[in-house]
Amino acid sequence: MIKKISLILIIILCSLNIFSKENKPLGISGSHTIGFTYIIPGFEQIKRGYYLKGGILFLSFISIVTGGIIENKRGNDYYNIYMNSIDIDEIVESRLQAENHFKKRNYYIIGGVSIWLINLIDLKFFSKNRGIKGEIKKDYISFGFYYIF
Numbered sequence: 355m356i357k358k359i360s361l362i363l364i365i366i367l368c369s370l371n372i373f374s375k376e377n378k379p380l381g382i383s384g385s386h387t388i389g390f391t392y393i394i395p396g397f398e399q400i401k402r403g404y405y406l407k408g409g410i411l412f413l414s415f416i417s418i419v420t421g422g423i424i425e426n427k428r429g430n431d432y433y434n435i436y437m438n439s440i441d442i443d444e445i446v447e448s449r450l451q452a453e454n455h456f457k458k459r460n461y462y463i464i465g466g467v468s469i470w471l472i473n474l475i476d477l478k479f480f481s482k483n484r485g486i487k488g489e490i491k492k493d494y495i496s497f498g499f500y501y502i503f
Contacts, residue, residue: 395473422462
């Protein structure tokens, strides 16, 4: 119950500037609250009008988190069977199943962190005032990152 209340409180505190009309970089409002921009991938892209990019980031992150939760639950179920079992064959099988589900859960965690990092890189380098500038000449190719204050 306490976990649910704290999760709801975190969501409420993070959503204080969701629908603000201010156009400040990275979703930081005047009160400097941390919005969904950093927490949920794709939210800032959807807010800026990049619906395809934001939708792909958001749906992939939500599906990865959901998959990780499901695999964790399955692994915990097999681990409980392993702890309460008396039969040797059931102990070995349930332990292997628990380990397999926990490995899958760890892959989901890695995928979620990867999507989250892709979101942060997109926010940092590919927004309106940031980007990559390149130039191709006969003798050289140059490119660089720029940031407009």
